[in-house]
Amino acid sequence: MRITQGTFSHLPDLTDDEITAQIAYCLDNGWPLSVEFTDDPHPRNTYWEMWGLPMFDLADPAGVMLEVDTCRTSHPDCYVKLNAYDARLGRQTTALSFIVQRPEPEPGFRLDRHEGADRRITYTTTSYATGRPQGERYPAT
């Protein structure tokens, strides 16, 4: 099941040129970018691992792409996303966040229904991939 998190995730995967164009847009707006990766793409998992610190004072997308590429080669079997942070007063939030790499087999999520008192149902989503220990969840095929 294809994970749909962040901007553009319902679109076909972005090519490197398209990613570069998005990065250029962020930099033109003065948003610093950061690269994050994870192998636990649960929708509630907000805090992915940081790939280095956020990149401030960059002028050109090439610098960000350099980090994206090193992250993708070091973690070929992880989800990698780019976050752009808008630090303007009043916004101060992630302005754009999109996935730039996803592992090839995406097993998706299992939905558990838990029946409690008064037939009340609580739901839990569990990623099939997290059944395996960290680092072995998306074995490269």
Next chain:
Amino acid sequence: MRGGDEMCAVRMNGLGDGSPRRGFAMPGSAVAPTPEVAPVDDGAAPSLAPDAVVDLAAERSATGVDGVLDALDAELVGLAPVKARIAEIAALLLVDRTRARFGITTAPPNLHMCFTGGPGTGKTTVALRMAGLLHRLGYLRRGHLVTVTRDDLVGQYVGHTAPKTRDVLKRAMGGVLFIDEAYYLHKAENERDYGSESIEILLQVMENHRDDVVVILAGYAAEMDVFFRSNPGMSSRIAHHITFPAYTVDELEQIADRMADQLGYVFAPDTRPVLRDYLERRMARPRFANARSVRNAVERARLRQARRLVDGADPRVDRDALTTIEPADLLASRVFDPEPDGTEPGERGTAEGCGSGTMPE
């Protein structure tokens, strides 16, 4: 959340099949205009017929290169070899761009440079201009300049250098990375110095990202020679070794004129021969730093002129008096002392006390 599996089943779109998916656009979305690509990559107009003829002069005027080169010529005195090299680079970029239009693909030219020359010969000034110049020539995407010295590149403990250097390089991408006093990067006397680690990363990026960043090293000739001898890889990766010649007296005089003009001063007609004499004497002295010495001389003449006006017999001044540098303002300099090695600096009030700015750092 209900039935997430089925609802979100967007077709996997051939990830990793390597086929470029171009022509993808989102209405009303945050799609930035594609950044200008270096013209050597695929050129402005992709393909011309093999038998087409291009008017290079028209191309040239279209890019506005001439304006940039003329401005450089007008604003910088002397430096003939430097200007010649810049004109060559401009021509090469123009030709490359035209070649690309015929579909002749070329690897982006290697534009890393090394500026060597005596103190005050304009190395830093030219480097500052180089970024804007290469941007206008269409080689650099952003054309900003990041000036660093050893401190910004080399870390203080193990494992600190690499991220620091990479960070600087990332910031410089799309522009020029100017490393002033580059020979400090390598300290031959200390084997465990982290400078060599920094050099390694620099070399790697200079090789693999030559269309993203232009690295300019600057330093004094003798020190840079030693630096390159201990880092042969660096020397061979730099295509343009440009030597900045020392200025002649005429050029120094022009420079003095311009500096005075920028400050809103003029030399009185009878100051001319004195200025020339001053420059000649100054050049013969040790620690002469070309344009930097001239700048200091003009600054000191300014001080003496101010003092002359304030302490003068006639307290009334007019515009001419305020802007004119008289021979006396220059003649007060220590350079005109009968015994050249006067051991009492500052004996003449505002005379060149300590010679602070004239040291070759």
